[in-house]
Amino acid sequence: MAVFKEISPNASAGAKLGNWFENRFPTAFDAYRVHMSEYYAPKNFNIWYIFGALAMLVLVIQIVTGIFLVMHYKPDAALAFGSVEYIMRDVPWGWLIRYMHSTGASAFFIVVYLHMFRGLMYGSYRKPRELVWIFGCAIFLCLMAEAFMGYLLPWGQMSYWGAQVIVNLFAAVPFVGPDLALLIRGDYVVGDATLNRFFSFHVIAVPLVLLGLVMAHLLALHDVGSNNPDGVEIKGPNAPRDAQGHPLDGIPFHPYYTVHDIFMVSMFLMVFTAIIFFAPEFGGYFLEYNNFIPADPLKTPLHIAPVWYFTPYYSMLRAITGEMMYALMACVLAGAAFGIFKAKLPAFLKPVVAVAAIAVVAMMLSIDAKFWGVVVMGGAVVILFFLPWLDYSPVKSIRYRPDWHKYMYGVFVVNFVVLAYLGVQPPSAIGERVSQVGTLFYFGFFILMPWWSRVGASKPVPSRVNFVAH
Amino acid sequence: MKKVLITLVAALGFAAAALANTGGIAWDKAPNKTNDLAALQNGAKVFVNYCLNCHSAAYMRFNRLKDIGLTEQQIKDNLLFTADKVGETMKASIDPKQAKDWFGGNPPDLTVIARSRSSGGQGSGADYLYTYLRTFYPDESKATGWNNLAFPNVGMPHVLWELQGKRAPVYQTVEEHGHEAHVFKGWEQATPGTMTPEQYDQTIGDLVSYLQWMSEPAQNTRVRIGVWVLLFLSVLTLFAWRLNAAFWKDIK
Numbered sequence: 068m069a070v071f072k073e074i075s076p077n078a079s080a081g082a083k084l085g086n087w088f089e090n091r092f093p094t095a096f097d098a099y100r101v102h103m104s105e106y107y108a109p110k111n112f113n114i115w116y117i118f119g120a121l122a123m124l125v126l127v128i129q130i131v132t133g134i135f136l137v138m139h140y141k142p143d144a145a146l147a148f149g150s151v152e153y154i155m156r157d158v159p160w161g162w163l164i165r166y167m168h169s170t171g172a173s174a175f176f177i178v179v180y181l182h183m184f185r186g187l188m189y190g191s192y193r194k195p196r197e198l199v200w201i202f203g204c205a206i207f208l209c210l211m212a213e214a215f216m217g218y219l220l221p222w223g224q225m226s227y228w229g230a231q232v233i234v235n236l237f238a239a240v241p242f243v244g245p246d247l248a249l250l251i252r253g254d255y256v257v258g259d260a261t262l263n264r265f266f267s268f269h270v271i272a273v274p275l276v277l278l279g280l281v282m283a284h285l286l287a288l289h290d291v292g293s294n295n296p297d298g299v300e301i302k303g304p305n306a307p308r309d310a311q312g313h314p315l316d317g318i319p320f321h322p323y324y325t326v327h328d329i330f331m332v333s334m335f336l337m338v339f340t341a342i343i344f345f346a347p348e349f350g351g352y353f354l355e356y357n358n359f360i361p362a363d364p365l366k367t368p369l370h371i372a373p374v375w376y377f378t379p380y381y382s383m384l385r386a387i388t389g390e391m392m393y394a395l396m397a398c399v400l401a402g403a404a405f406g407i408f409k410a411k412l413p414a415f416l417k418p419v420v421a422v423a424a425i426a427v428v429a430m431m432l433s434i435d436a437k438f439w440g441v442v443v444m445g446g447a448v449v450i451l452f453f454l455p456w457l458d459y460s461p462v463k464s465i466r467y468r469p470d471w472h473k474y475m476y477g478v479f480v481v482n483f484v485v486l487a488y489l490g491v492q493p494p495s496a497i498g499e500r501v502s503q504v505g506t507l508f509y510f511g512f513f514i515l516m517p518w519w520s521r522v523g524a525s526k527p528v529p530s531r532v533n534f535v536a537h
Numbered sequence: 538m539k540k541v542l543i544t545l546v547a548a549l550g551f552a553a554a555a556l557a558n559t560g561g562i563a564w565d566k567a568p569n570k571t572n573d574l575a576a577l578q579n580g581a582k583v584f585v586n587y588c589l590n591c592h593s594a595a596y597m598r599f600n601r602l603k604d605i606g607l608t609e610q611q612i613k614d615n616l617l618f619t620a621d622k623v624g625e626t627m628k629a630s631i632d633p634k635q636a637k638d639w640f641g642g643n644p645p646d647l648t649v650i651a652r653s654r655s656s657g658g659q660g661s662g663a664d665y666l667y668t669y670l671r672t673f674y675p676d677e678s679k680a681t682g683w684n685n686l687a688f689p690n691v692g693m694p695h696v697l698w699e700l701q702g703k704r705a706p707v708y709q710t711v712e713e714h715g716h717e718a719h720v721f722k723g724w725e726q727a728t729p730g731t732m733t734p735e736q737y738d739q740t741i742g743d744l745v746s747y748l749q750w751m752s753e754p755a756q757n758t759r760v761r762i763g764v765w766v767l768l769f770l771s772v773l774t775l776f777a778w779r780l781n782a783a784f785w786k787d788i789k
Contacts, residue, residue: 110788152596152648155753162755318788326784330777337770344763351657359653359752361646536789537782
């Protein structure tokens with residue numbers, strides 16, 4: 068048991084009350100100190116560092132609005148569409164709750180994509196923050212599952228056919244595919260059973276995992292300390308500290324970053340509410356027009372596109388055609404040849420590499436391209452987990468990397484946006500070609516990173532962070 | 538870094554959605570009268586008298602019409618043909634089986650039709666409906682005797698033909714890329730309707746505004762509230778900005 072703290076009888080009533088609680092629940096007070104008032108964050112954070120806090124805010128918005136939606140929503144194939152319209156017109160303020168939730172879904176991906184890009188730019192995934200990054204990638208995966216299953220619930224045409232297309236992808240897995248798809252759907256087509264299980268996952272299972280991962284993400288972050296735009300370790304063994312041992316380049320999270328966050332949150336809310344009140348459909352991107360037609364298993368829409376946040380991956384899926392498989396096989400063989408003839412591998416490994424490459428190419432020849440499309444789509448997310456071990460740049464932050472790295476990141480962003488754009492478009496010959504090049508670039512960016520991240524002269528990293536008083 | 542930010546912002550607002558093109562002519566711009574209660578009430582009257590015979594609005598309750606200035610008694614006396622109580626939703630009077638026999642399919646529900654027919658490239662759902670309801674023409678090759686320029690080979694007959702009269706589309710033959718093409722030029726009135734063309738357009742404008750309002754009864758409320766919310770947030774942002782500055786001014 069912690070030491071019982073005595074307090075002067077002359078202390079204020081507030082102090083006495085605080086003391087009473089602290090003696091009975093010291094953990095809460097310690098947590099406040101460790102994570103808020105005595106958590107030293109680098110003082111040179113820029114605007115890119117707001118998106119983590121915004122992601123937390125959107126998570127809370129989604130949970131709270133979700134609770135109210137569940138009070139009126141009916142997870143039943145015959146009633147679901149009508150219950151959403153009931154929320155939109157007959158539940159007092161139901162339209163607001165629903166628009167907050169639907170806009171929140173898109174906002175979540177916007178802030179999370181920006182948050183991830185911040186990590187990419189400033190090397191926030193590098194030692195000792197690998198686990199912070201991995202927890203973050205797991206959160207991103209959960210978020211995708213959450214969004215995908217939530218999108219089925221309004222039971223419109225896009226909900227239905229989007230789910231149908233994605234679940235059918237699992238059927239492409241060799242041997243177990245059809246059974247796997249059946250297990251996910253709970254039926255031979257997307258139907259009431261699918262709706263019920265997706266509802267259960269969407270409101271209970273995935274949010275629980277998500278909350279646990281967010282806790283782990285934050286706790287791990289506060290253990291190793293935040294990175295910053297200069298990539299300087301403010302709590303490193305040689306970092307300057309004041310007489311109390313606090314890092315000179317750090318500043319207590321509370322109140323300094325709480326006031327920062329309040330300011331940025333109110334700015335964010337201006338944009339968020341402007342969309343909710345003035346353009347909740349956002350031109351058909353946040354709420355697709357076709358989704359106002361009730362699900363009809365007998366009527367396939369002409370053009371099925373996932374919601375915008377999935378479209379980069381959807382493009383990569385569509386890029387994997389029979390033709391593209393030959394390009395991928397060539398990549399596998401080139402990689403193996405490099406490993407055998409150029410890399411300094413132990414001699415006994417070389418035949419292993421050769422056999423593995425031949426086996427992979429044989430599988431690529433024998434299994435349908437659709438399956439490899441699924442592999443590529445999943446791989447595009449999974450590869451993010453490995454980022455900490457792919458980056459060999461001597462410096463963390465983009466600020467001190469060779470200039471051409473900045474262009475590399477620029478091209479990466481443009482490529483991602485182009486893939487997203489192509490994913491909402493109906494298939495076309497030219498779009499297919501562009502998305503194939505884009506897919507190769509996306510994977511090349513990561514797989515070749517151990518080599519390209521070392522090329523070029525990096526600039527000297529300062530010993531202290533750059534902070535301009537404001 | 539600014540460039541990257543700009544690219545990201547641009548990405549979020551990229552060009553219009555390429556949703557499926559249903560074919561047909563370019564859409565006319567529908568008048569927006571969703572704030573005009575008289576127009577909405579007239580639209581509701583036309584809707585209940587003409588559309589509700591075959592189409593339902595199964596997610597719309599009659600008593601929601603109080604939002605457009607009608608009293609419960611007025612709704613009961615004038616509009617309640619297909620239901621007994623004002624709390625009920627708008628059902629069609631037609632039997633779905635008969636509908637299937639007559640039109641080859643069930644007429645779609647109209648509650649949110651104005652939202653679902655929007656198309657990023659072509660216009661709003663109201664634009665589509667406004668064009669569609671004004672471009673019927675007699676066509677003997679069709680089972681119903683009617684065809685439509687905005688929705689070619691539609692299964693629905695021209696329910697409002699007595700109001701509009703019969704019209705025939707006039708085409709002009711033009712030379713296009715080496716072969717001849719028919720281009721729609723305008724209309725030729727064959728038999729007059731009970732309304733002048735201007736009155737008819739006015740009525741359809743009211744009906745479409747009603748359909749647009751019905752697809753989202755809160756659409757004008759949310760805009761009105763949104764203005765206040767943004768005003769409040771601007772003031773909050775101002776205070777938050779100064780609060781932040783006050784805390785950080787001594788940090789060197």
